[in-house]
Amino acid sequence: MTTRFIANFLALACPLSFLLMAHSIFSAAPEFKAAATLTDITPPLEYRLWGYSDRKGGALGILDPLYAKVLVLDASGNRIALVTLDLGRSFGPPFMESVRERVKKSAQVQQVFFMASHTHSGPVIDDAYPEGKIPPWENESQDKIVKAIEEASSRLASARIGTGYGETLIGHNRRYVQPDGSVKMLWRNATKIPTHPVDPIVGVIRVDDESGKALAILVNYSCHPVVFGPDNLRYSADYPGAMAKYVEEHFDKTPVCCFLQGAPGDINPYFDKTPLAEDAERLMKETGEQLGREAARVAHDITPRTPMHP
Numbered sequence: 001m002t003t004r005f006i007a008n009f010l011a012l013a014c015p016l017s018f019l020l021m022a023h024s025i026f027s028a029a030p031e032f033k034a035a036a037t038l039t040d041i042t043p044p045l046e047y048r049l050w051g052y053s054d055r056k057g058g059a060l061g062i063l064d065p066l067y068a069k070v071l072v073l074d075a076s077g078n079r080i081a082l083v084t085l086d087l088g089r090s091f092g093p094p095f096m097e098s099v100r101e102r103v104k105k106s107a108q109v110q111q112v113f114f115m116a117s118h119t120h121s122g123p124v125i126d127d128a129y130p131e132g133k134i135p136p137w138e139n140e141s142q143d144k145i146v147k148a149i150e151e152a153s154s155r156l157a158s159a160r161i162g163t164g165y166g167e168t169l170i171g172h173n174r175r176y177v178q179p180d181g182s183v184k185m186l187w188r189n190a191t192k193i194p195t196h197p198v199d200p201i202v203g204v205i206r207v208d209d210e211s212g213k214a215l216a217i218l219v220n221y222s223c224h225p226v227v228f229g230p231d232n233l234r235y236s237a238d239y240p241g242a243m244a245k246y247v248e249e250h251f252d253k254t255p256v257c258c259f260l261q262g263a264p265g266d267i268n269p270y271f272d273k274t275p276l277a278e279d280a281e282r283l284m285k286e287t288g289e290q291l292g293r294e295a296a297r298v299a300h301d302i303t304p305r306t307p308m309h310p
Contacts, residue, residue, distance in 0.1 A: 032307040033074040034159035034207045035152040036216040036256040039144040041085070042066045042235055043123045043137040050088035051120025052230035059123070061234040063281065064241050066122055068145050069258045071207070071216045072109065072152040075307075079156075081112045081149045082218075084258040086237035090114040092127040095142055102146045107153035117259050119225040121236035158210050160304035166202040168294040170239070170287050171223040171269040173198050188272045198267055202294050203260075208304040214255035217247055219295040222262030227284040229273030239269060242288025243295065250296040257295075 042065045046058035066086035073080055081103065090096065096114055103109040123137070173195040176186035186195065203220035225238035237244075240259035247257040269287050274280035 031074075031076045032159055032161065033156040034072065034161075034209075034215055035155040035157065036069070036071045036207070036258075037148050037152045037155075038067045038069040038256050039148040040065045041068045041137075041141040041144055043135075047123040047135070047137065049120075049233065049235075050122055050124045051226070055230045055233070057233060059233055059235050063121075063232075063234040063236040064245075066119075066235055066237060067241075068141065068148065069244075069256050070145070070148045070152050071218070071256070071258060072107075072149060072156060073207075074156050079107075079109050079153065081109050081152070082258065083112060083114050083145055083149070084260065085114060085116045086119055086241060087116045087122040087125065088119055089125055090116045091125055091138065091141070095138060099142060099146055099149070103149045103153075106146070107150045109149060109153060112149065115260055117225055117237060117240045118261050118264065119236065119238040119240065121225075121228050121232055121234065121238055123235070158306070159215065160208045160210065160212075160306045162206050162208075162302035162304035164204045164206070164298040164302045166204065166294040166298040167200040168202055168291060169198065169200045170221075170290050171198065171267050171272075174266045174268045174272070187268065188274065189268075189270045192270055199262065202291065202298060203262075204295055204298040204302065206255075206299050206302045206304050210306070212304075214251050214299070217251065217255045217257045217295070217299050218260055219243065219247065219257065219291070220260040220262055221291060221295075222264045223267045223269055224264045224272075225261075225269075227269050227271050227274055227287055228280055229275060231276050232280065236284070239284055239288035239291065242285045243292040244288075246289045246292030247296045247299065250292075251299070 048058050069084045071082045100112045172189040174186050175183050199222045205218040207216040208214050225240050227239055244257035271283040274283050
């Protein structure tokens, strides 16, 4: 039962349900353990970038590394792994199934959940590669992710967990309803005109070791990571990467901060697809740091507790 409920908890990943379920799941676990780590999965240069059809050419540089971040949770022997990816979409089904099969044998991990941030500055991933033509980068990433899950599983230790909420607005609804009831597309919204519907909720899960040191901080938010536009030809996690860096630095760089993309729908950042010539890099960092400040504030206010058997 525990594994099924944990699966639902992670698969839902929406601001209200995934946080509310966390307490009910882990508070019923007689023994709760956790460990977290990360691995760099940045591809070589010149891979095509995902997300915009009018890009010309492949990646020419790296603004910030693309990571796979791993959190392994064990509730009385029911072991799962969450893998968050700084990618536009997750790897294909064969890739994910291969990881699951490998770590089930090597690390007794019964299920692995993959969640991509949806950045438009990551590499293209294709489900229809010809047989034997999978890019070496993907095979190497699979090995790195398996190794990271195995490494975290070998370090599992008694842990505590807590949840919290905050609110901030870093974006708007791109389908703008005008006073006459008609709708127009509002891509960039630098003046921050109020729009609706927009979800401002910042959901946070904090996992600590028994000494009270944060092991992992999970941040759930709904907004497309598209501060960078098609003229950006550098790999970047976009604002979720800046957010995670901010949170980690404000916890003495001890936890792994994982971004859980919510349901962004039509929610774009205020500075959507900013041209590089208009200081896109600065605006991307400011957007991420705004979210990071609220996430860090919420995380600092959480008091993780040791799950108790009812």
